[in-house]
Amino acid sequence: DVVMAQSPLSLPVTLGQPASISCRSSQSLVHSDGNTYLNWFRQRPGQSPRRLISKLSNRDSGVPDRFSGSGSGTDFTLKISRVEAEDVGVYYCMQGTHWPYTFGQGTKLEIK
């Protein structure tokens, strides 16, 4: 299975400051169709995960533009330009290129 390694696992951030989460995969996530199936999800306490970013950098409807996804090959990043209180939760990267699809361990973002 493709191993997805996130860092940091805990991310305390001051309101209004930027935040960045790294995700590294054990194999390239470039699919034979040319797409990179790397998604980002956020899970708030007591809720189901919500997809924020699909295929590396495509923001889902309703996701603020302060969220951005980037990267290539095996190295990926989720950036939040200015953290707001509603951003608290656990963030997961997930690869959908190789079966079985796999998730990172999660990064818990909290407000300092």
Add this chain to the structure above:
Amino acid sequence: QVQLQESGPGLVKPSETLSLTCTVSGASITSHYWSWIRQPPGKGLEWIGYIYYTGITNYNPSLKSRVSISVDTSRNQFSMKLSSVTAADTAVYYCARGAPSGDTWGQGTLVTVSS
């Protein structure tokens, strides 16, 4: 607005079969792939498998011998069965639209395996 709702027993005995159904509203089940994903308490996420309305399925090799996913187009539902369960199968089970997109998830249902 697409909504997914899981249903099924919240308690299953060891060695028995766990059965869950996902009811889809706001979208036709013939228009996407549909997935099951689980999350043990306090732990990470595991993609169990997915199905297309034609019956094409793909299962996580870690569960392949015990899991089956089916679809009922007349009811706009899809279901999952996991046999020979143990305490390690205790988890919140989510149904979701898409594979690998996962663009919409149900609220999840906690299934506890215990005698």
